[in-house]
Amino acid sequence: MAxxxxxxxxxxxxxxxxxxxxxxxxxxxxxxxEEIETSFIEDWDLDTSISNPDITLLKQAADELRHxxxxxxxxxxxxxGLGADATRSEAVRGIYKAKQRPSDxxxxxxxxxxKQLRDLLRPSASPHPSSHQAPSQQSQTxxxxxxxxxxxxxxxxxxxxxxxxxxxxLPSPSPLAPEVTASLRTFGARIPxxxxxxxxxxxxxxxxxxxxxxxxxxxxxxxxxxxxxxxxGRISTILDGGPCDVGVESTVVDGLSVPPVVLRPGGVSLGExxxxxxxxxxxxxxxxxxxxxxxxxxxxxxxxxxHYSPRARVVLYEAGKKLRKEGLExxxxxxxxxxxxxxxxxxxxLENQAVDADQKSRNGEPSQNGTDASKERLNPLARIxxxxxxxxxxxxxSSSESTLTSSEIWDVPLTASTKAIARGxxxxxxxxxRLGVDVIYVEGIDDGKGRREGDEGERNDEAHDGGTRDxxxxxxxxxxxxxxLRKAAEVEFAVTE
Ligand code: TXA
Ligand code: MG
Numbered sequence: 001m002a003x004x005x006x007x008x009x010x011x012x013x014x015x016x017x018x019x020x021x022x023x024x025x026x027x028x029x030x031x032x033x034e035e036i037e038t039s040f041i042e043d044w045d046l047d048t049s050i051s052n053p054d055i056t057l058l059k060q061a062a063d064e065l066r067h068x069x070x071x072x073x074x075x076x077x078x079x080x081g082l083g084a085d086a087t088r089s090e091a092v093r094g095i096y097k098a099k100q101r102p103s104d105x106x107x108x109x110x111x112x113x114x115k116q117l118r119d120l121l122r123p124s125a126s127p128h129p130s131s132h133q134a135p136s137q138q139s140q141t142x143x144x145x146x147x148x149x150x151x152x153x154x155x156x157x158x159x160x161x162x163x164x165x166x167x168x169x170l171p172s173p174s175p176l177a178p179e180v181t182a183s184l185r186t187f188g189a190r191i192p193x194x195x196x197x198x199x200x201x202x203x204x205x206x207x208x209x210x211x212x213x214x215x216x217x218x219x220x221x222x223x224x225x226x227x228x229x230x231x232x233g234r235i236s237t238i239l240d241g242g243p244c245d246v247g248v249e250s251t252v253v254d255g256l257s258v259p260p261v262v263l264r265p266g267g268v269s270l271g272e273x274x275x276x277x278x279x280x281x282x283x284x285x286x287x288x289x290x291x292x293x294x295x296x297x298x299x300x301x302x303x304x305x306x307h308y309s310p311r312a313r314v315v316l317y318e319a320g321k322k323l324r325k326e327g328l329e330x331x332x333x334x335x336x337x338x339x340x341x342x343x344x345x346x347x348x349x350l351e352n353q354a355v356d357a358d359q360k361s362r363n364g365e366p367s368q369n370g371t372d373a374s375k376e377r378l379n380p381l382a383r384i385x386x387x388x389x390x391x392x393x394x395x396x397x398s399s400s401e402s403t404l405t406s407s408e409i410w411d412v413p414l415t416a417s418t419k420a421i422a423r424g425x426x427x428x429x430x431x432x433x434r435l436g437v438d439v440i441y442v443e444g445i446d447d448g449k450g451r452r453e454g455d456e457g458e459r460n461d462e463a464h465d466g467g468t469r470d471x472x473x474x475x476x477x478x479x480x481x482x483x484x485l486r487k488a489a490e491v492e493f494a495v496t497e
Contacts, residue, residue, distance in 0.1 A: 011233025013070065017224050018061075019240040022195040024054040041161055041191055043115040046202055058196070061237055062203035068236075069094040073213040073227045074200050075241035076192040078163045078249050078267050079220040079426070080227050081110065081210030082235070083200070092179040092209050098234040101216035107180050107209040108165050108188040108250070112201035114148070114156070117189055120207055121147035121171050139278070140256050141169065151255035154276040161193040163246050163267025167254040180209045190250055196241040212249060213238075219308045219426040219488065222247050222389070226430055243389055247423035248480045254285065261285035265483050267422075269476025286483070308426070308488040310433035312440050316489035319446040327441055333408040335392065335432035335440040339421050342443045344395060344411060351394040389424045390414060392431050410435055418474040421445065422481055429488065442485055447478040 026047040028040055048055070061072050069091045071084045082099060084091040086109045096103045111117045121142065139150045148156070152166050165188045170181060181187050192198065201208050212220035215230040224240035231238075251266035253273065259281040262270060273279045312335065317323065319340070328334060328345055336345070344350065392410040412428040414421045432440050 013233055013236050015228060015232045015235055015238065017228055017238045017240050018057045019224075020054045020057050020196055022241060024052050025058060025195065025199050026050050026055065041113055043113050044202070046199055048203075057239070058199055058203055061200055061239055062205075064237055065091075065200070065204045065208065066206065070236050071095045071098055071210075072200075073221075073224075073231065073235060073238040074197055074210075075194050075224070075239065075244060076110075076197045076210075077194045077244060078192070078246045079222055079244055080213040080224065080238075081192075081197070081208075082213035082227075082231070083110070083208040083210040085204070086180050086207040086209035087175050087177060089177040089179055092177045095209065095211060096179070098231055099211065099214070099216050101211075103179060104182050105211075106182040106184055106188065107211050108190055108252075109176065109180060110197065110201055110208045110210050111189060111191050112198050113191070114160075116201075116207065117191070118147055120175055121168065123171050123173055123175060140258070147171075149255060151260065151278050154278065155253070155255075155273070158272070158276055159268050161191040161198065163190075163193070163250040165190040165250045165252040165264075165266075167252065167256060167263070169256065176207070177209075186254075186256065188252060194241065194244075196239055200239065217309055219310060219429045219484075220249060221430075222423070222426045226427070229430070229434075243423070243427075245423065247425060247427075248477075248484060251480070253282070255279075259283055265476065265480040267477075267480070270479070271476050308429075308484045310429040310440065310488070312433055312437050313491075314429070314440045314442060314485070314489040315491050316442050316444050316485050318444045321444075323441055323443070327439070328409060332439070333410070333435065333437040335410045335412070335435070335437035336395075337412045337414060337425075337428045337432070337440060337442040339414050339443045339445050342415075345409075347398055348395040348409065349398040350411070351396045389427045392428070392435060408435075408437075410437060418445065418477045418481070422477055425481060425484065442489070444482055444485060445478045446475070447482040448475055 029045045029047060061074070064070065064072050065083060065085055069084075069088075071082045071091070071094050073080055073082050075081075082095055084095050086092065086107075092107070093103075095107065111120075142149045146153075149168070152168075155164060155166065167186050168189050170176065170185050170187050174181075176187060213227045213231065214221050218230055219226075221227045221230065222244045223242070224238050227238050246267040249264065249266050251262060251268040251273070252264040254261045254263055255278070260279055261283045262273070263285050265284075265286065270282065270284070273282050315327070323336065323342055323345060325345075336342070338344075390413055392412050395409040395411050410432055412424070412432065414424045414428060429440065
């Protein structure tokens with residue numbers, strides 16, 4: 001269990017959740033001559049001449065980021081972030097205080113444009129540190145003409161704005177507060193793809209340090225209500241832009257080492273990275289428990305630091321394993337997260353239920369109301385409304401003969417594409433927690449690690465993947481999903497029967 005921040009622990013602030021419609025925040029004006037859609041991240045401006053409630057809220061949030069030491073929660077395309085001005089120590093300390101987490105984990109710094117990042121890497125007070133480097137070294141160190149190391153250029157072209165964080169050398173002197181980097185000589189940088197995140201950073205005019213906006217150890221928040229549930233009373237402002245599209249955090253890559261390394265799997269896959277110049281040999285640098293070749297039965301709990309964990313006990317089944325019947329026979333509340341193959345367990349049916357009342361707000365209504373396709377085409381900052389995230393549904397015994405005694409079983413069917421599983425996973429863990437389940441059984445998915453030839457399983461529904469095996473890119477997103485699940489789980493089942 002992480003040691004939590006003890007100072008000023010009592011939640012006393014009045015927390016407001018402010019829906020902001022991305023379609024109303026105005027057109028961006030690219031400062032480059034090229035096509036807006038492809039190059040606007042070089043340097044861009046927001047047309048602030050229009051005035052409406054959405055822009056007013058964004059400007060207020062930007063003011064808070066500039067002047068207050070209480071962080072502001074905002075949506076990104078991956079998960080909600082808890083932002084603070086990365087150049088002010090007191091503001092950054094506010095993040096650790098609100099999250100109640102130890103300050104030894106470095107934070108990602110978010111930028112709205114490449115110009116803003118280059119300005120930070122090239123502090124005017126001193127000559128650039130790479131100016132005496134030989135050209136051969138500039139792939140990792142940057143050059144006078146571009147302080148962003150050349151190794152990252154193909155990735156930036158391909159994936160920014162987007163779910164990719166680059167590890168960069170800290171400039172000297174560094175404008176970043178030391179609390180951001182946890183004493184490292186590098187820092188993580190990302191330009192997010194969410195229009196509200198971009199507009200907020202732009203209006204603030206500062207680099208924004210932001211970890212995921214959850215309380216320490218809980219799953220990352222993928223909608224405003226998750227943030228509210230964790231940080232109510234600890235922060236003042238949550239910008240609500242609806243549910244996040246990706247649902248798992250950004251991929252973190254280190255191109256400063258040779259060969260380059262993936263430090264955290266996430267929204268950009270290994271396969272996609274390998275297609276880029278200089279990244280063909282990228283290595284996996286994160287530790288992930290794999291069940292390959294392990295003995296049968298559950299692993300001992302408490303083998304690792306828990307993270308992304310709901311309060312309920314999480315039991316992860318590797319892909320291809322059947323849900324154990326005895327798990328459902330125990331008395332207590334049970335949650336089931338189904339992904340690719342599991343069906344509703346034998347002996348159970350869906351109870352007729354109205355959609356969870358808060359499902360609507362979670363799925364972006366009314367904040368995204370009024371979004372129409374023509375506005376989205378006009379405004380590259382606007383985004384397509386994402387499909388809904390499934391809520392838990394109650395299962396009831398299908399016949400009176402049922403011998404199953406569990407008092408309550410809740411089912412979350414994330415049975416669709418790997419992308420939809422990523423989007424809905426953290427929400428499912430949190431929803432089941434809110435329902436007070438004692439244990440959550442999760443059907444893992446094939447990431448090429450946990451499954452062995454000859455595994456048993458229900459193989460009759462390949463149709464979920466269009467009747468084909470998962471593509472490499474799907475597998476890589478699956479790796480990000482399983483990485484989070486292995487961290488959340490207390491026990492895992494390698495083999496079921
Ligand atoms: O999608 C995301 O990345 C979200 C949204 C809000 O942008 N942010 C996020 O931040 O997940 P956080 O603080 O929860 O995770 C930051 C990750 C950690 O794994 C941290 O160790 C790594 O980035 N990191 C940050 N700076 C680093 C550095 N200098 N060297 C190595 N790893 C670093
Ligand atoms: Mg986090």
